[in-house]
Amino acid sequence: MAMPSQPGSDNDELAPVDFLAIEFPDGRLTAPGFEQLLSLADQGVIEILDMEFIVKDAGGQSKKVDVWEFAVPAGVDLTAWAGASSGLLDNSDVDEISAAMQPGSVAVVVIYENRWVLGLVDSWRRDGARLIAEGGVSAADIVAALDATEPSP
Numbered sequence: 001m002a003m004p005s006q007p008g009s010d011n012d013e014l015a016p017v018d019f020l021a022i023e024f025p026d027g028r029l030t031a032p033g034f035e036q037l038l039s040l041a042d043q044g045v046i047e048i049l050d051m052e053f054i055v056k057d058a059g060g061q062s063k064k065v066d067v068w069e070f071a072v073p074a075g076v077d078l079t080a081w082a083g084a085s086s087g088l089l090d091n092s093d094v095d096e097i098s099a100a101m102q103p104g105s106v107a108v109v110v111i112y113e114n115r116w117v118l119g120l121v122d123s124w125r126r127d128g129a130r131l132i133a134e135g136g137v138s139a140a141d142i143v144a145a146l147d148a149t150e151p152s153p
Contacts, residue, residue: 015118016134019111021097027106031076038080050111051084054094062098070106
């Protein structure tokens with residue numbers, strides 16, 4: 001569990017940060033998810049801190065690529081994401097994500113800040129409450145905990 005830093009002004013406070021790695025088999029990217037991601041960012045719900053694309057060729061070799069370095073299917077506009085790389089994703093991260101990818105696929109890794117949390121925490125702070133901890137729980141841990149509560153057959 002991570003302890004929060006002391007709050008400063010609202011402009012320099014960092015909300016919880018998460019990431020997603022989504023694989024597109026055979027490089028078949030689709031538009032709806034990217035459109036929804038852009039909408040969430042435009043609404044201020046999240047802040048995109050980093051977006052990286054990883055390709056894994058048929059021989060199993062992987063590398064980070066820029067948006068314009070791979071064939072984007074018709075109808076998928078990724079121009080909003082050109083230059084969204086901030087360097088938060090290092091080579092060891094790429095290696096770990098690549099190990100889970102199938103040959104011939106493309107993955108997008110999105111590191112995002114959950115900005116919606118700041119308004120919620122500020123509401124409580126105005127009433128005298130203070131944030132004392134924050135953190136995340138992995139989906140695998142949640143599934144394991146839920147499985148452990150299921151009765152045995």
